[in-house]
Amino acid sequence: MNRFLVLFFLFVFFAGKAFALPYDFSSTKSVPIKLRIIEEISTKNDICEGQVLKFRVVEDVYYRKNLIVKKGAIIPAKIEMIITSGLNGFPAEIIIDDFEVPNVNKTQLISTYTKTGQNRSLIVYPIKWALTWLPGVGSLTNLIKGGHAKIKTKDIVTVYYYPKWK
Numbered sequence: 442m443n444r445f446l447v448l449f450f451l452f453v454f455f456a457g458k459a460f461a462l463p464y465d466f467s468s469t470k471s472v473p474i475k476l477r478i479i480e481e482i483s484t485k486n487d488i489c490e491g492q493v494l495k496f497r498v499v500e501d502v503y504y505r506k507n508l509i510v511k512k513g514a515i516i517p518a519k520i521e522m523i524i525t526s527g528l529n530g531f532p533a534e535i536i537i538d539d540f541e542v543p544n545v546n547k548t549q550l551i552s553t554y555t556k557t558g559q560n561r562s563l564i565v566y567p568i569k570w571a572l573t574w575l576p577g578v579g580s581l582t583n584l585i586k587g588g589h590a591k592i593k594t595k596d597i598v599t600v601y602y603y604p605k606w607k
Contacts, residue, residue, distance in 0.1 A: 530561030559588025
């Protein structure tokens with residue numbers, strides 16, 4: 442049994458080295474890129490996964506005195522996932538990713554942005570438990586839905602550029 446464990450750990454160690462990604466994540470130096478959406482979106486309206494959204498850069502972005510992205514540049518992104526609001530007060534959620542920043546490699550970006558609606562379950566569950574002594578009344582709170590997720594034009598969306606990543 443001991444030989445098997447030793448062989449297993451050796452295999453995992455060498456296989457991990459063979460399939461390791463070439464990224465150097467030891468550098469934590471990041472450059473924030475602040476964006477604003479051009480047109481407001483909400484889960485209340487007709488939006489779909491894969492839809493392209495346009496963002497505008499809020500301020501010039503520099504790294505080592507070099508201009509990376511100019512203020513006012515348009516940055517497209519896609520809606521990765523939409524989670525609709527659910528019963529018991531669970532909120533809707535919009536997940537945006539795949540930002541295409543010019544002159545920046547996608548492997549050097551951390552660009553997932555999530556916007557969540559109002560979570561009403563924090564109110565619904567205590568009410569539900571308080572009403573359980575009345576037969577069937579607590580179940581009526583199941584019909585309360587969570588809030589819609591909205592991204593407004595005044596919201597700042599920040600993606601991070603890591604210049605030392607490969």
